[in-house]
Structure formats: structure tokens, C-alpha cells
Amino acid sequence: MRIEEVCRLLGLPGEVVDHYLGKGIVELYPPQEAAVRSGLFEGKSLLLASPTASGKTLIAELLALHVALVRGGRTLYLVPLRALAWEKAEGFKELFGAVGLRVGISTGDFDRVDPALGSYDLLVLTNEKADSILRHRPSWFFKGLEAVVVDEVHLLADPYRGPTLEVLLSALRKEKPGLQLLALSATVSNPEEIASWLGAEALVSDFRPVPLKKGVFFQDGIVFPGEGARPVGDEGKRDPLMALTLESLREGGQVLIFVSTRRSTQAVARRLARRVRDLLTEEEKRELQRLAAEIEGDVEERTSLSVELAKRVVDGVAFHHAGLPSRHRRLVEEAFRGRLLKALCTTTTLAAGVNLPARRVVIRDVRRYDPPYGSSYIPALEYHQMAGRAGRPGLDPYGEAILIAKDREELEELLSRYVLAPPEEIRSQLSQEGALLFHLLGAIAARYIRTLTDIPGFFSLTLFARQFGPEELGTILRRGLEYLEAEGFVEVAGERIRPTRFGSLTAALYVHPVSAMILREGLGEVGRRAERPPFSFLHLIAATPDMELVRLSSKDIPELEVLAEEAESAGIFLVDVPGFGERGYRRFLAEVKTAQVLANWIEEKTEEELYIDFGVGPGDLHRLVETADWLLYAAGRFAELFGLRLPELSRLRRRVRYGVKEELLPLVELKGIGRVRARVLYDAGFTSPGKIAKASPEEIAKLPHFGVKIAENLVREAREAVRAFFGPT
Numbered sequence: 001m002r003i004e005e006v007c008r009l010l011g012l013p014g015e016v017v018d019h020y021l022g023k024g025i026v027e028l029y030p031p032q033e034a035a036v037r038s039g040l041f042e043g044k045s046l047l048l049a050s051p052t053a054s055g056k057t058l059i060a061e062l063l064a065l066h067v068a069l070v071r072g073g074r075t076l077y078l079v080p081l082r083a084l085a086w087e088k089a090e091g092f093k094e095l096f097g098a099v100g101l102r103v104g105i106s107t108g109d110f111d112r113v114d115p116a117l118g119s120y121d122l123l124v125l126t127n128e129k130a131d132s133i134l135r136h137r138p139s140w141f142f143k144g145l146e147a148v149v150v151d152e153v154h155l156l157a158d159p160y161r162g163p164t165l166e167v168l169l170s171a172l173r174k175e176k177p178g179l180q181l182l183a184l185s186a187t188v189s190n191p192e193e194i195a196s197w198l199g200a201e202a203l204v205s206d207f208r209p210v211p212l213k214k215g216v217f218f219q220d221g222i223v224f225p226g227e228g229a230r231p232v233g234d235e236g237k238r239d240p241l242m243a244l245t246l247e248s249l250r251e252g253g254q255v256l257i258f259v260s261t262r263r264s265t266q267a268v269a270r271r272l273a274r275r276v277r278d279l280l281t282e283e284e285k286r287e288l289q290r291l292a293a294e295i296e297g298d299v300e301e302r303t304s305l306s307v308e309l310a311k312r313v314v315d316g317v318a319f320h321h322a323g324l325p326s327r328h329r330r331l332v333e334e335a336f337r338g339r340l341l342k343a344l345c346t347t348t349t350l351a352a353g354v355n356l357p358a359r360r361v362v363i364r365d366v367r368r369y370d371p372p373y374g375s376s377y378i379p380a381l382e383y384h385q386m387a388g389r390a391g392r393p394g395l396d397p398y399g400e401a402i403l404i405a406k407d408r409e410e411l412e413e414l415l416s417r418y419v420l421a422p423p424e425e426i427r428s429q430l431s432q433e434g435a436l437l438f439h440l441l442g443a444i445a446a447r448y449i450r451t452l453t454d455i456p457g458f459f460s461l462t463l464f465a466r467q468f469g470p471e472e473l474g475t476i477l478r479r480g481l482e483y484l485e486a487e488g489f490v491e492v493a494g495e496r497i498r499p500t501r502f503g504s505l506t507a508a509l510y511v512h513p514v515s516a517m518i519l520r521e522g523l524g525e526v527g528r529r530a531e532r533p534p535f536s537f538l539h540l541i542a543a544t545p546d547m548e549l550v551r552l553s554s555k556d557i558p559e560l561e562v563l564a565e566e567a568e569s570a571g572i573f574l575v576d577v578p579g580f581g582e583r584g585y586r587r588f589l590a591e592v593k594t595a596q597v598l599a600n601w602i603e604e605k606t607e608e609e610l611y612i613d614f615g616v617g618p619g620d621l622h623r624l625v626e627t628a629d630w631l632l633y634a635a636g637r638f639a640e641l642f643g644l645r646l647p648e649l650s651r652l653r654r655r656v657r658y659g660v661k662e663e664l665l666p667l668v669e670l671k672g673i674g675r676v677r678a679r680v681l682y683d684a685g686f687t688s689p690g691k692i693a694k695a696s697p698e699e700i701a702k703l704p705h706f707g708v709k710i711a712e713n714l715v716r717e718a719r720e721a722v723r724a725f726f727g728p729t
């Protein structure tokens with residue numbers, strides 16, 4: 001079916017046709033056509049289970065356009081990860097803008113709900129963000145909401161993030177039974193079961209527009225099942241990864257390499273760079289130099305991690321992982337997309353949903369170290385997602401996904417475990433006790449659950465109940481409710497269950513009940529302490545399960561033990577410290593390390609120092625600061641609830657946000673002034689907006705890290721701030 005015909009059939013305007021034709025999309029792929037004919041556009045729910053790169057996004061776009069332009073409603077688009085949310089929202093803007101529709105996105109700030117979100121025709125949210133919004137039950141949420149797209153719906157099987165999606169979908173369907181769902185995934189092996197849970201029809205297809213061959217490198221060639229081996233050239237024997245990369249580059253392709261650790265992404269990139277640079281043209285070398293300069297120059301603070309990235313980029317190779325600043329990750333993705341970078345080594349940060357021109361994907365590591373369990377094989381589902389990054393439409397004529405085997409035994413293992421195996425079936429992960437407790441309180445606070453009988457009622461809507469029977473969760477739920485009652489989150493009177501103010505606040509802040517208890521315990525101690533330095537609060541938030549802890553390495557331990565001992569004898573910890581040798585002791589040291597990183601950050605240690613001393617990259621730091629900001633805010637809200645006056649908490653929060661000593665706070669809150677410039681200003685005697693307001697821009701422009709433009713804006717802003725404060729004179 002041609003795109004004109006589709007649009008005519010669906011009542012979509014010519015701009016939509018022009019947009020797609022401009023992208024080279026002329027004709028629908030068979031699964032897309034099947035989706036159009038499936039009743040989706042008459043309001044039926046659908047699970048579209050079709051291979052990677054088969055164009056599932058386009059169906060979601062057409063649905064959202066149809067909902068907005070024909071049905072006069074709104075669509076919600078759910079994704080697993082923030083990075084994917086941004087990529088998707090960016091991708092939608094041009095098309096929706098062309099027909100006068102608005103695309104919105106929101107991914108952070110769990111307890112603030114912006115009512116403007118209700119005005120977007122297409123709203124992109126992470127699952128967590130949507131779940132947190134729903135807990136507040138804002139009146140706009142369901143108003144006009146006609147359809148929900150659930151991208152990467154196989155996330156249901158993820159032990160950490162699956163339960164949130166599962167509860168979110170259950171709650172959406174409970175609140176609005178007629179709501180239309182469009183679930184998308186390339187890796188669902190039990191589509192009928194998942195579809196029937198969603199009240200949807202399953203549309204299954206094995207069509208892939210670009211052929212994808214999956215094989216295993218062994219000895220000196222690639223074994224493709226059913227075809228035998230294909231030689232890769234001499235150096236394959238010594239260095240398979242190098243041989244696989246160079247071969248594909250020589251044929252004009254680009255290579256994406258998945259490894260299991262960040263360190264490996266960097267090491268592999270370094271090794272490949274030496275040979276890849278020989279394949280670059282002079283023009284490419286010049287452009288890569290420019291890109292390298294941009295990477296080195298665009299951040300306020302430079303770290304050796306970014307310097308290393310810039311060095312690799314010069315040779316046409318890059319690495320990609322969550323330790324890099326997000327700006328640099330984006331630059332690398334763009335340059336790879338622009339075919340300037342030839343080989344990209346990555347962890348799973350690029351495993352799902354993204355479109356990159358990789359003719360060959362090499363998956364070097366299929367085992368992952370997972371403390372405390374040791375190393376284990378990754379699921380076949382993950383393998384298929386990574387493999388599916390190869391051979392994307394419009395970018396390459398074919399794709400190849402290759403694993404590497406050391407010996408014959410491993411060859412057999414890799415073939416049977418991955419290449420020839422379907423992804424695992426999607427199984428609910430909801431019985432995980434911590435997750436269930438979190439969602440039980442959430443459901444009570446959101447008033448989905450008002451009575452004892454509502455509990456089995458609500459949870460009977462979950463995938464878990466469908467797969468394992470409605471009684472299975474009973475015991476855990478009963479235990480959970482007792483716990484919530486005993487700890488003062490909920491009150492049970494006869495049949496009725498009500499959240500307490502503590503319980504409601506916990507749910508609204510979107511923190512785990514255990515986090516709330518730890519914060520409550522710690523805040524209760526504050527009054528008993530003679531001293532309460534920032535470290536006390538930083539450790540307190542690090543002790544909650546909502547903090548993503550900085551990784552502990554064995555060489556950190558001796559130093560951290562000394563630090564922890566000193567801190568304990570000074571009475572600095574606000575919550576109990578586990579004894580040596582106890583199960584929680586390693587975790588406790590990781591908490592201390594995390595608090596230590598934050599404490600160094602607000603003492604203005606440079607990002608480079610934090611990277612070298614703690615192994616915390618700028619990307620990690622950014623996430624850490626964001627989480628700490630949220631938890632300190634939560635601590636402040638709890639303190640308020642308990643009637644505690646702790647002004648130091650909000651000051652600490654601002655220091656964490658900017659990474660500064662207290663004296664810089666008035667300066668960093670000026671526009672365009674980060675912590676580096678604020679320090680320069682302060683040390684030059686410009687210690688307050690008032691002093692800056694009296695300065696001349698020329699004076700400030702001479703300082704390091706300043707230029708004329710920044711100085712002029714700064715002085716103007718400082719003057720305005722002072723005037724606003726004192727009123728017109």
C-alpha cells in the first residue's frame with residue numbers, strides 16, 4: 001500500500017504524505033499494512049510483534065496523527081529509557097509540527113506535575129514518569145486521552161523496571177477500560193498471551209525489510225547456520241574483532257561492537273583505532289579533527305575521559321557508555337549516523353530501539369558480571385535486540401550480527417543459545433517483594449485500592465495474576481500490607497484502607513517505602529546530634545534503596561573503612577551502621593563512597609578529580625546529582641511533615657545541584673554561571689550579584705572563562721536581580 005493511499009484511507013492531510021515521501025518512505029512494509037488493516041484505526045488495541053527495523057514507530061505515528069486529527073484526542077507514548085524518550089520526541093516533532101500538532105516530553109521531577117503536559121497531542125514519557133504522574137491523578141491525565149503506545153513492551157520481563165510498566169498498564173486499564181493500547185516489540189515470544197492480557201489482538205510478523213544474517217566467528221571465518229563458514233582473512237586467527245571490523249569497513253560498512261564493560265569499550269576502541277585510521281580519507285580526517293575539538297572544547301570542565309574520546313575520534317573510532325556526558329554521547333551518535341565515525345564500541349546503552357547505520361554488529365561479550373552472583377549469560381532477548389541494530393532501512397543494504405567463539409564447544413553453545421534460539425517468553429517480574437511493596441503503597445495512595453477486597457481486585461489485573469494465578473501474590477501482598485500498616489504508611493480500619501499523610505507523601509514523592517523509613521529514622525536522629533555536617537545527610541540519602549550507588553572496587557575498601565570508622569566515632573551517621581562481616585557491610589561501604597563523592601563534589605573538587613579518584617564519569621556524576629537532588633528534596637518534605645526546621649537541608653540541596661561551597665550559591669544561581677565561572681568571579685572579588693552589578697562588563701570580560709558577551713549578559717542580569725530585590729529607585 002502506498003503512503004498516499006494510507007493517508008487518504010485514514011483521512012490524514014497531504015503534509016503527512018509529503019513528510020514520508022521526503023524521507024524516502026513510499027510504500028508500507030507488509031506488517032505495517034497489516035496493522036493498518038487490523039482495526040487499529042477503528043480503535044482496537046494491538047500488539048505489534050514484528051522484527052527489529054520493521055518500522056513499528058511509523059504505525060505509532062500514524063495512530064497518534066489519526067487520534068489527534070480525526071478523533072480529536074491525545075496519545076501517550078511510553079518508552080523504557082530517558083535517552084530513547086528524547087530521541088523519539090525529537091523524531092516526532094518535524095512530522096507533527098508540519099500538521100500543527102504539538103509533541104511534549106517529560107522525564108524527570110517525580111513529584112511535580114506540569115498541567116501543560118495535558119495540552120500535547122503526543123506526549124512522550126518514560127514508564128516511571130507516567131507511573132508517578134498517575135499517582136497524583138491530575139484531572140487532565142485522562143481528558144482526551146485516546147491511545148497509549150507502549151514501545152519496547154518486552155521490558156515487562158526486566159527484573160528491575162518491568163514491574164513498574166506492568167502496574168502502570170494495569171492502572172491505566174482499570175481507570176479507563178476503553179483506552180486503546182498499541183504495544184510494540186521485536187522480541188516477544190509469547191505474543192498471544194501478552195496481547196490477551198492487554199485486551200489486544202496480536203499481530204505477528206517475521207518480515208524484516210533489510211535482511212539480517214546472524215552468525216558466529218570461529219577459527220578464521222564466520223559460520224552462518226545452513227550456509228557453512230565464510231573466511232574472514234588471515235588476521236582473523238590472531239584478532240577476530242580486528243579482522244571483523246576491518247573487513248566490514250573495507251566493504252564500505254560501519255561496525256557497532258557490543259562489550260560488557262565500560263573499560264572494554266575504551267580498550268577495544270584504542271586497539272581498533274590504530275588500524276582504522278589507515279582507511280580514512282583526508283577529508284574525513286579533517287572533519288574528525290573538528291569533531292574531536294568540539295568534544296574537547298564544549299564542556300565547562302574537561303575530564304581525561306573526554307580527552308580519551310577525542311583522541312579516538314580523530315582515528316574514526318569512538319566508545320559509548322553511561323559514564324560519558326550525555327552531550328558527548330549524542331555527538332558520537334550523530335557522527336556515527338553521519339558515517340564519519342567508522343566503528344563504535346558500546347555497552348548496552350545503544351542496545352534497543354535506536355537507528356544507527358551499522359552494517360555489521362559484533363557482540364563480543366555474551367557473559368556479564370553481575371555482583372554478587374558472578375558472571376552469567378545474557379538472555380537471548382538481549383542478544384536479539386543488539387543484533388537487530390544491524391541493517392536498518394535506508395542506511396544499509398543488509399545487516400550482519402556476529403558473535404565470537406573461542407573453540408568448537410563455544411561455537412555450539414552460541415549457536416544454540418543465541419543464533420538459533422528465539423527470545424525467552426515474557427514473564428512477569430512482579431513477585432519481587434521490594435517492587436510489590438512500592439506499588440502496593442502507590443495503588444493505595446492513588447486510591448485504586450480503598451478496601452481489603454480491592455487488593456486482590458487490583459492485582460488480579462496484572463500480568464502476574466494471569467500467568468501465575470491470582471492467589472500467588474496473596475501471601476506477599478498480605479505481608480506487604482501488614483508492613484505498611486506497622487510502619488505507619490497506611491491505616492486499616494475494618495475493611496477500609498487509607499494512606500496516612502506519611503504514606504501519601506511517600507507515594508507522591510515517588511520514593512520507595514523503605515527509603516521513606518530510612519529518611520524518617522535519620523531525620524529523627526538529627527536533633528540528638530551535636531553536629532550534623534553535610535556528610536550526615538549525604539550518607540543518609542545514600543543509605544536509601546532509591547540511590548544508585550557508586551561502584552565499590554576492592555582497592556577502595558581500606559580507605560573507606562578508615563573513613564567510616566572515623567565518621568562513626570564522631571557520631572556522623574544518622575542511621576544504623578552494620579558491623580564488619582555482616583551481609584550489608586559492603587553495601588554500607590558503597591554508601592559511604594557515594595556520600596564521599598557527593599561531599600567532594602560540593603567542596604568543588606573538579607570533575608577530573610572525581611573521575612580519577614572515584615571512577616565516577618561525568619555522565620555518572622550527572623545522574624548521581626540528579627538523584628541526590630531528588631532525595632534531599634524528599635528529605636526536606638519529610639522534615640516539614642515531622643515539624644522539623646532544617647534550613648541546612650535546602651542549602652545542601654542547592655550545593656549538590658551546582659557542586660559548590662556555600663559561598664558560591666548566590667553566584668551560580670545567575671544565568672550562564674556554572675561552578676567554574678562562579679569560582680573565578682568569587683576569587684576576583686565579585687562575591688555577590690550586588691558587586692557584579694557595580695562592575696563594568698570590560699572588567700569581567702578579562703577574567704578567565706569569560707568573554708565580552710557573557711560578561712555583558714552577566715552584568716545586565718545582576719543589575720536586574722538587584723533592582724528586583726530593592727525595587728525601582
Ligand SMILES: Nc1ncnc2c1ncn2[C@@H]1O[C@H](COP(=O)(O)OP(=O)(O)OP(=O)(O)O)[C@@H](O)[C@H]1O
Nearest residue numbers: 025027028029052053054055056057058186353393
Ligand atoms: N515503509 C517504510 N519504508 C521505508 N523505510 C521505512 C518504512 N517504515 C519505516 N522505515 C524506516 O525504518 C527504520 C526503522 O524503523 P523503526 O525504528 O520504527 O523500527 P522498529 O520496528 O521500531 O525497530 P526496533 O524493534 O529495533 O525498535 C526507520 O529509519 C524508519 O524511518
Ligand SMILES: [Mg+2]
Nearest residue numbers: 056057151353
Ligand atoms: Mg522501535
